[in-house]
Amino acid sequence: MKSIIIIVVLIVILGAAFWLMQKPAMAPNVGTRASPTVTLPSATSTEAVSISGFAFNPADLKIKQGTKVVWTNNDTVSHTVTGDAKVINSPKLAPGASYSFTFTKTGAFKYSCTIHPSMRGTVEVTPLP
Numbered sequence: 578m579k580s581i582i583i584i585v586v587l588i589v590i591l592g593a594a595f596w597l598m599q600k601p602a603m604a605p606n607v608g609t610r611a612s613p614t615v616t617l618p619s620a621t622s623t624e625a626v627s628i629s630g631f632a633f634n635p636a637d638l639k640i641k642q643g644t645k646v647v648w649t650n651n652d653t654v655s656h657t658v659t660g661d662a663k664v665i666n667s668p669k670l671a672p673g674a675s676y677s678f679t680f681t682k683t684g685a686f687k688y689s690c691t692i693h694p695s696m697r698g699t700v701e702v703t704p705l706p
Contacts, residue, residue, distance in 0.1 A: 623647060623677075626698065628656050628670070628690075633698035640680060642705050647677040656696065660688045665700075 621643045627634045629651040638646065648658045650670040658667040658676050665688050667676035680686070680702045690696040 625649065627651050628658075628696075631693055631696055633658075633688075633696060636698045637701070638698070639701045639703065642683055642702055643679065643681060644702070645677055645679040646700060647675055649673075649675045655692060656690045657692060658688055659691045660686055662686070 621641065623645045624638060624640055624647070626638065626646060626648045628648055631652065633648070640646065648667065648670070650656050650672055653672055655669045655671050657669055658665055658678075660666060664686060665678050669692070670676055680700060683702045683704050686700045686702065688698050688700070
């Protein structure tokens, strides 16, 4: 008789465990709404700026937030890419060297070459849709 009771109890416990494992988990309803999360992609696209003829080409660039810009020095002398607010700040770029920066914030970013201040450019970053 004891063995029958033990077997019945084990069957009930195993059946309940099996039932609980099959039941989909439900999130508790706490009456609050989750805030949307915006994750910026890392460098969704890449734009190139050539440094040649003592100029940035293109000098004015319009991009979407999250875009990576690569400046390549195709000139015969060294240059820098230095933002007015120092957000963009390359080391001295020897001929053939490159510098890249991924724009995660929106706005207009003006920059110049600290060696040749007449060289100026702007990157305008617009928000993602």
